[in-house]
Amino acid sequence: MxxxxxxxxxxxxxxxxxxxxxxxxxxxxxxxxxxxxxxTDSRTELTHIPAPMKVMHKAMMRQHMDHVSQIAAALAANDLNKASDIAVTNLGWSQARAQECSVFEPVKSGSDYTILATAMHKKADELADAAKSGHRDKAFQAMAELIHNCNECHKKFRH
CATH class of the missing domain: 1.20.5 (Single alpha-helices involved in coiled-coils or other helix-helix interfaces)
Known part of the structure; x- marks a missing residue:
């Protein structure tokens, strides 16, 4: 039973x-x-990048997100100078940053990759300027636009 x-x-x-x-x-x-x-995934695949470099590139993207997180925390704590320093030092646009980004450019002719990467880094400079000037709301708005630029790039490109 x-x-x-x-x-x-x-x-x-x-x-x-x-x-x-x-x-x-x-x-x-x-x-x-x-x-x-x-x-199907219709994004442009960055096929010209060797596998070890793709790993490095993904690590750089995660590091960018860590910096955005640190900026958000500094802005939330109303530490505008810290937010500005993080933005300009780690994400801001420069000739060195332009060279770093050009390595990942899929066509070497100023494609959307370069346009979007440049826009993201230059938006970090705007964020830094707004924070340094004491304009917390403008800094938050710049951060939102920076994240939007990241998303636009990731909508178009993949590894």
Whole structure:
């Protein structure tokens, strides 16, 4: 009797779990369908970059996000000088930064990659200037635009 009861409970439990898994899969498909369905990745792949350099580039992008996080924390604490220093030192535009970014340029002719990278770094300079001038709200606005520039680049390019 115990064996039969155990078998019934086990079968019920297994089929219930399977049912939930099917429902979850179906729900996932419905959500994808509502959002326009699965699409292929149409971003430009940076194929000219060797694998070790891609790893380095991704690390640089994560470091940029760390700096944006540090800037946000400094602005939230109303430490505008610190926010300015982080922005200009770590993200600001310079000839050295231009050379760093040019290494990743896919076509060497001023494509959207260069335009977007330059815009992001120059927006960091605007953020720094606003913070240094004591304009916290303008610094936050520049940070929002800086993040938007990052997203625009990542919408167009991938590794």
């Amino acid at each position: 115990k064996k039969v009861l155990f078998a019934v409970v086990a079968i019920t439990w297994l089929t219930t779990g399977f049912s939930f898994a099917v429902d979850d899969h179906q729900m996932h498909n419905e959500v994808m369908h509502k959002q326009g369905g699965p699409t």
